[in-house]
Amino acid sequence: MGAMAVNAARRAQGWTTAVLRQVTSFALSLVFTFIGLTAVTFFIGRLTKIDPVLAVVGDKASKEVYDNAYIALGLDRPLIVQYGLYLKRVLTGDLGISVLTSQPVITDLLRVFPATFELATIAIVIGVLVGVPAGVLAGARKGRLPDHIVRVGGLFGYSVPVFWLGLVGLFVFYGKLGWVSGTGRLDVFYEDIVTPRTGIILLDSALEGEWDIFWNAFSHLILPAAILGYYSLAYIARMTRSFMIDQLAQEYVITARVKGRSFWGAVWLHAFPNIMVPLITVIGLSYASLLEGAVLTETVFAWPGLGLYITRALFNSDMNAVMGGTILIGAVFITINLFCDFLYRIFDPRLKSA
Amino acid sequence: MSESLLTVRNLSVTYPGRTGMTHALRNASFELGRERLGIVGESGSGKSTMGRAILGLIPRPGIVSADQLDFAGRSLLANTDRDWQSLRGRRISMIMQDPKYSLNPVKRIGDQIAETCRLHLGSTRKDAESRALAMLEAVQIRNPDTVFTLYPHQLSGGMGQRVMIAMMLVAEPDLLIADEPTSALDVTVQNEVLRILDRLVSERGMGLLFISHNLTVVSSFCDRVLIMYGGRILEQCAAADLARAQHPYTRALMAATPSLDHPKAELATLVRDPSWLE
Amino acid sequence: MSVSLTQWLMDDRPTSRRQAVLGNLYRGLRAIIANPAALTGLVIVSLLILVALFAPLLAQGISPIDQDLARRLSPPSADHLLGTDELGRDIYARTLYGARVTLTIVFLVSIIVAPIGLAVGTIAGYLGGWVDRILMRITDVFLAFPRLVLALAFAAALGPGIENAVIAISLTAWPPYARMARAETIAIARSDFIQVVVLQGASTFRILFRHIVPLCMSSVIVRLTLDMAGIILTAAGLGFLGLGAQPPTPEWGAMVSAGREVILDQWWVATIPGIAIFIVSLGFNLLGDGLRDVFDPKAER
Numbered sequence: 001m002g003a004m005a006v007n008a009a010r011r012a013q014g015w016t017t018a019v020l021r022q023v024t025s026f027a028l029s030l031v032f033t034f035i036g037l038t039a040v041t042f043f044i045g046r047l048t049k050i051d052p053v054l055a056v057v058g059d060k061a062s063k064e065v066y067d068n069a070y071i072a073l074g075l076d077r078p079l080i081v082q083y084g085l086y087l088k089r090v091l092t093g094d095l096g097i098s099v100l101t102s103q104p105v106i107t108d109l110l111r112v113f114p115a116t117f118e119l120a121t122i123a124i125v126i127g128v129l130v131g132v133p134a135g136v137l138a139g140a141r142k143g144r145l146p147d148h149i150v151r152v153g154g155l156f157g158y159s160v161p162v163f164w165l166g167l168v169g170l171f172v173f174y175g176k177l178g179w180v181s182g183t184g185r186l187d188v189f190y191e192d193i194v195t196p197r198t199g200i201i202l203l204d205s206a207l208e209g210e211w212d213i214f215w216n217a218f219s220h221l222i223l224p225a226a227i228l229g230y231y232s233l234a235y236i237a238r239m240t241r242s243f244m245i246d247q248l249a250q251e252y253v254i255t256a257r258v259k260g261r262s263f264w265g266a267v268w269l270h271a272f273p274n275i276m277v278p279l280i281t282v283i284g285l286s287y288a289s290l291l292e293g294a295v296l297t298e299t300v301f302a303w304p305g306l307g308l309y310i311t312r313a314l315f316n317s318d319m320n321a322v323m324g325g326t327i328l329i330g331a332v333f334i335t336i337n338l339f340c341d342f343l344y345r346i347f348d349p350r351l352k353s354a
Numbered sequence: 355m356s357e358s359l360l361t362v363r364n365l366s367v368t369y370p371g372r373t374g375m376t377h378a379l380r381n382a383s384f385e386l387g388r389e390r391l392g393i394v395g396e397s398g399s400g401k402s403t404m405g406r407a408i409l410g411l412i413p414r415p416g417i418v419s420a421d422q423l424d425f426a427g428r429s430l431l432a433n434t435d436r437d438w439q440s441l442r443g444r445r446i447s448m449i450m451q452d453p454k455y456s457l458n459p460v461k462r463i464g465d466q467i468a469e470t471c472r473l474h475l476g477s478t479r480k481d482a483e484s485r486a487l488a489m490l491e492a493v494q495i496r497n498p499d500t501v502f503t504l505y506p507h508q509l510s511g512g513m514g515q516r517v518m519i520a521m522m523l524v525a526e527p528d529l530l531i532a533d534e535p536t537s538a539l540d541v542t543v544q545n546e547v548l549r550i551l552d553r554l555v556s557e558r559g560m561g562l563l564f565i566s567h568n569l570t571v572v573s574s575f576c577d578r579v580l581i582m583y584g585g586r587i588l589e590q591c592a593a594a595d596l597a598r599a600q601h602p603y604t605r606a607l608m609a610a611t612p613s614l615d616h617p618k619a620e621l622a623t624l625v626r627d628p629s630w631l632e
Numbered sequence: 633m634s635v636s637l638t639q640w641l642m643d644d645r646p647t648s649r650r651q652a653v654l655g656n657l658y659r660g661l662r663a664i665i666a667n668p669a670a671l672t673g674l675v676i677v678s679l680l681i682l683v684a685l686f687a688p689l690l691a692q693g694i695s696p697i698d699q700d701l702a703r704r705l706s707p708p709s710a711d712h713l714l715g716t717d718e719l720g721r722d723i724y725a726r727t728l729y730g731a732r733v734t735l736t737i738v739f740l741v742s743i744i745v746a747p748i749g750l751a752v753g754t755i756a757g758y759l760g761g762w763v764d765r766i767l768m769r770i771t772d773v774f775l776a777f778p779r780l781v782l783a784l785a786f787a788a789a790l791g792p793g794i795e796n797a798v799i800a801i802s803l804t805a806w807p808p809y810a811r812m813a814r815a816e817t818i819a820i821a822r823s824d825f826i827q828v829v830v831l832q833g834a835s836t837f838r839i840l841f842r843h844i845v846p847l848c849m850s851s852v853i854v855r856l857t858l859d860m861a862g863i864i865l866t867a868a869g870l871g872f873l874g875l876g877a878q879p880p881t882p883e884w885g886a887m888v889s890a891g892r893e894v895i896l897d898q899w900w901v902a903t904i905p906g907i908a909i910f911i912v913s914l915g916f917n918l919l920g921d922g923l924r925d926v927f928d929p930k931a932e933r
Contacts, residue, residue: 029772029776032769032772032773033772033773033776036770036773036774036777037773037777040777040782041785044785044786044789045789047786047789047790048788048789048790155914155917155918156914158861158913158917159861159865159910159913159914159917160906160909160910160913161865161868161869161872161885161888161906161909161910161913162865162869163868163869163872163885163888163889164888164902164903164906164909164910167888167891167892167895167902167906168902168903168906170895170896171895171896171899175895175896250455251450251451251452251455251456252455252456252457252458252459254406254411254450254456255450255456255457255458255518255521256458257409257411257442258409258411258442258443258447258448258522259442259443259447259469259470259473259521259522260439260440260441260442260443260444260470260473260474261439261469261473262435262439263435270458270461273458273460273461274458274459274460276460288778289778291778292778292779292780292781293780295780295781295784296780296869296872296873299872299873300892310781310784311784311873314784314788314873314875315874319788319789322784322785322788322789323785325781326781326782326784326785329778329781330777330778330781330782333776333777333778333781334776334777337776338776
C-alpha cells in the first residue's frame with residue numbers, strides 16, 4: 001500500500017495548490033470589486049447636484065474662498081486623478097465631514113455600526129435557529145404538510161415589504177397587545193446610563209449587571225430582529241430544503257438505513273453533515289443582505305444604526321455621510337459575499353478529491 | 355436447504371402514479387436457507403425492488419403487500435419502525451452497487467464501520483473501533499489503520515466495495531443482500547471482491563441473496579437462481595441446471611450471453627412476450 | 633373549429649414558424665393553468681394590468697390627488713371605500729392608480745435590464761477570451777453590490793423621482809441576466825446549427841442577434857418574472873424612504889410611509905397600500921415559480 005500513501009501525499013499537495021489558487025482569486029476579486037465599488041460611489045458623487053465645495057465652505061463664502069476650496073478638493077484635475085485622490089482618502093479612512101453632525105463620517109459610522117450589528121446578529125440567529133430545522137423538516141417531508149407550511153411561509157416572506165411588516169408588527173405587538181416596547185433601542189429614562197464599551201447594549205448592560213436595562217433593550221430589540229430574521233429565515237429554509245432534497249436522494253442515506261439508523265437519524269447524522277458547506281455559504285449571504293434590509297427596518301423602528309444614519313443624511317443632503325455609509329455597507333457586504341464564495345470553493349468535495 | 359431463513363409468498367410492490375398503478379414486483383414467491391440464491395434479470399425487472407422490500411425500505415408512496423414474509427420464523431409484515439431498526443444491519447444487511455455513492459462522503463471510513471457496531475452491539479467507542487479494524491483486515495485491506503482515517507473519495511472502487519462489505523458484515527447478520535455488488539467495478543477487481551465475499555459468506559454460514567444482471571457471475575457464484583422479468587419470477591432452478599432451463603426467456607438470456615468456449619458470430623436478440631406477465 | 637385549432641396548436645410537426653411559436657405558447661399556457669399556484673399568479677398579474685388600465689373607471693371618477701382636508705383620516709365608509717389619508721385623499725382611488733406607477737416601474741426596469749444583460753452575456757459567451765474575462769469581471773463586481781443601498785445612494789445623488797428610481801434599480805439588477813445569457817450562449821454556440829450558420833458566412837452580429845438571443849429569451853423571461861417581486865419591493869422601499877415617485881403621485885411605498893405616523897390610530901392608511909404591494913409581489917412570485925417549472929423543469933424547486 002505504499003502506492004496509496006504516495007497517492008494520498010500527491011492529493012494533499014494538489015489540494016494545497018488548489019487552495020492557494022483560490023486564496024489568490026479571492027484576494028483579487030476583493031480588490032477588483034472594491035475598486036468597482038469606490039468607482040461607482042465616486043461616479044454617483046459626481047452626479048449629484050449638491051455642490052461639494054459649498055458643503056465644505058458654506059454658502060456665505062466669498063468667491064476667493066470658494067475657488068481655493070475648489071482647487072484644494074482637486075476638482076480642477078482630470079477625473080481619473082480625482083478618483084485616485086478619492087480612493088486614497090477612502091483607504092485612509094477619510095470619508096469627509098458630515099454636514100449634519102459636524103463630525104468625521106468615519107467617527108459617526110463607528111458609533112452607529114454596533115446598533116446595526118446587534119440587530120442583524122440577533123436576526124440571523126433567529127433565521128438560523130428556525131430556518132435550518134424548518135428547511136430540513138420540509139425537505140425530509142417533501143410534498144407533505146410541513147413542506148407546504150414552509151413553502152407558504154417562505155412565499156409570504158418573499159412577497160411582503162419589510163417596512164410594512166414592521167409597521168403592522170408595531171401596530172399589533174406594541175400598539176394593541178403591548179407585548180414589546182416601541183421604537184428606539186431603549187426607553188428614554190434608561191438612556192445614557194450604561195457606558196458604551198462595545199456599543200452593543202445587550203452586552204454592555206450585562207457586563208455592568210444592569211439587568212433592567214438589559215431586558216428593556218431586549219424588549220425593544222426583539223420585534224425588529226424577529227421581522228428581519230423572518231426574511232433570512234425564509235431564504236435559509238428554502239435553500240436548506242432544496243439541499244436536503246438533493247442529499248436525501250443519495251445512496252448513502254439508504255446505506256445508513258440499512259445499517260439500522262432511523263429515518264431521522266439518517267437525516268440528521270448522515271444527510272445533514274453533507275449540506276453544511278453550502279448552508280454556511282447561504283447563511284453568510286443572508287447575513288450580508290440583512291445589513292441591507294436593516295436600512296428599511298431601522299427607519300421604521302427608529303433604530304439608531306447605519307440605516308437610519310444614511311436615510312437621515314439623505315434628507316439633509318449630507319452626501320459625505322450617504323456615500324460613507326454606502327461604502328461601509330458595500331465593503332462589509334462584498335467581503336462577506338466573496339468570502340462565502342471562497343469558503344464554498346475551498347470545501348467543495350470535487351476540489352478535495354481533485 | 356436445512357432451515358428456512360426467509361420465506362416469501364406473493365410479495366408485490368406497487369407505486370400509485372398519475373397514469374395508474376406501476377407494478378414493480380408481482381406476486382413473487384421463494385424460499386431461502388443458508389445458501390446462495392441468485393436473482394437475475396434486466397434493468398427494471400424488479401430485482402432491486404425485491405431487496406429493498408425485504409428490508410422494509412420501499413419509499414413512499416410505494417405499497418408492499420404479501421401473503422407471507424417471514425424471516426427466521428418471524429413475520430416482517432407487522433414490523434414497527436423500531437423492529438426494523440433492530441433488524442437492519444444486525445440480522446439482514448445489504449451491499450449496494452457503487453461505493454462512490456453508497457458511502458457517506460463526509461465521514462471517515464472507520465467511523466462509518468464502527469457506527470454499525472455502536473448501533474447494534476452496544477459497543478463502547480474503543481470496542482467498536484477495534485471491531486471495525488478487525489473487519490477491515492477481514493476484507494483484506496492491508497493497512498487498516500490508515501484506511502480507518504480516510505474519507506471515501508480517497509479510496510479506489512474496489513477498496514470502497516470492500517469497506518462496504520466490512521460495514522455490512524461487522525454486526526454478523528444472518529442474511530446478506532448483495533445488489534449488483536460488482537457491476538460498478540473494474541473487471542480486474544470484480545473477481546477479488548467476489549472472492550472476499552465468497553469466503554466471508556462461507557465462513558459465517560450466512561444466507562446470501564445475490565442480485566445481478568450478469569448470468570455468468572450468478573451461475574458460477576450461486577447455488578440456485580431466480581429469473582425475473584417485468585416484476586415477476588419466471589423460473590427458479592439450480593445454478594447447475596441453467597443450461598437445461600425451460601422458460602423461453604431464460605433460454606433467450608442464455609443465448610444472448612457471449613461465451614469464449616462457444617464463440618458465436620452473432621448473439622441472439624432477446625425476444626419478449628407480454629403473456630409472461632399474465 | 634376549436635377542436636381543429638387545438639390540433640393545429642398541438643401538432644408536433646409544425647409547418648410554419650408561426651405555428652411552432654403559437655403551439656409552444658399554447659402548451660405553456662396549458663401547463664400554467666394546470667398548476668393552481670401559477671394560475672393564481674397569472675390571475676393576479678392580469679388583474680394588476682386591468683386595474684392599471686381601467687383605474688379611472690374603477691375609481692368611479694374619484695380623483696386620487698384631490699384633497700379634502702375636512703375629511704382627512706376618515707375610516708372606510710360608503711363614500712370612501714378604504715378611508716382617506718392625512719390630506720383627505722381617497723385611499724381606494726390612490727391604491728388603484730398606484731398600480732399604474734408599479735407597472736410603469738416594472739416595465740421600464742424590464743426593458744432596460746433584459747437588453748443590457750443579454751448583450752453583455754451573449755457577447756461575452758460568444759466571443760470568449762479577454763472580452764469574456766473583462767465583461768464577466770465587471771458583471772461580478774456589480775453582482776457583489778448591495779442592491780438597495782446602492783439604489784439608495786444613486787437615487788439620492790440624482791434626486792428623488794420615478795425615473796431615477798428605475799435607473800438605480802436597473803443598475804444593480806442586470807448582472808444575473810448577463811451571467812445566465814453567457815452560460816446559455818456558450819452551450820448554444822457549440823451546437824451544429826450555429827456552426828452551419830458560421831459556414832454560410834453570417835456575421836457575428838447576425839449570429840448573436842438572430843440566432844442566439846432568441847434562444848436565450850425564454851430563460852430571460854422566466855428570470856424577469858421571478859425578479860419582478862424583488863424589483864417591486866425595492867421600488868416600494870425607495871418610495872417609502874421618499875426617493876421614488878414624488879407626491880402627489882400615488883405610489884404604494886410612499887403611501888405606507890405617509891400612514892406611518894398614524895399607524896396606531898388610523899391603521900388603514902398604511903395597511904391598504906402595503907397589502908397591495910404584498911398581493912402584487914405574491915402574484916409575480918407565484919407566476920415566476922410556475923413559469924420556471926414549465927420552461928425549466930431541471931431548475932431548483
